[in-house]
Amino acid sequence: MPENYEELIKRCYQCGTCTGACPSAKITGTFNPRKIIAYMLLGSKNKMISDDVIWLCVACHACAERCPELVYPSEVLFQLKNAATAEGNFPAAVKDEALQVYNTGTTVEPSAPIERRRIKLGLPEFPVVNVDEIQKIMEVTGIDKKLEFNGKTLKEQKNEEEEKQ
Ligand code: SF4
Ligand code: SF4
Numbered sequence: 001m002p003e004n005y006e007e008l009i010k011r012c013y014q015c016g017t018c019t020g021a022c023p024s025a026k027i028t029g030t031f032n033p034r035k036i037i038a039y040m041l042l043g044s045k046n047k048m049i050s051d052d053v054i055w056l057c058v059a060c061h062a063c064a065e066r067c068p069e070l071v072y073p074s075e076v077l078f079q080l081k082n083a084a085t086a087e088g089n090f091p092a093a094v095k096d097e098a099l100q101v102y103n104t105g106t107t108v109e110p111s112a113p114i115e116r117r118r119i120k121l122g123l124p125e126f127p128v129v130n131v132d133e134i135q136k137i138m139e140v141t142g143i144d145k146k147l148e149f150n151g152k153t154l155k156e157q158k159n160e161e162e163e164k165q
Helices: 007-013 017-021 023-028 033-041 045-049 053-054 064-067 071-084 092-104 114-121 131-140 156-164
Strands: none
Touching: 007 033, 007 071, 007 092, 017 033, 017 045, 017 064, 033 045, 033 071, 045 071, 053 071, 064 071, 131 156
């Protein structure tokens, strides 16, 4: 893991290679990692962590692989997203995904079509996930509390959903 983003971004000379490699920039036309680094260099961290645009990064690391100055834009984006989450600024979809991980231990639950594709590709069966361990990790690390929604932790949201069923 590279050092703090404040040190990383000092190496950036705005060549734009990161944006050229970024699939999200290509598809959205609005997301631009070079510009985000530029805003950071201008001291606009607060603007960035309150802007939903940072969540358009899909963490593919194509930018980090190509940056000639080893700025690791993807890691800068991770640090921005962590800072935004600490402030309670995150899209509802992030909360939904966290709840999915809390409930099932996976971001995508195994299904018959996925299993068929795994067999076709010669992959082993989907491993059994220890959901209790995942929930414990999320509670101990405080993720459960950070992603609370309407004042409820993930655990409380899960209990509420179970009661409704
Ligand atoms: S590729 Fe690296 S040096 Fe070039 S603009 Fe992006 S972060 Fe800056
Ligand atoms: S990690 Fe994020 S910023 Fe970097 S190329 Fe992928 S989507 Fe773009």
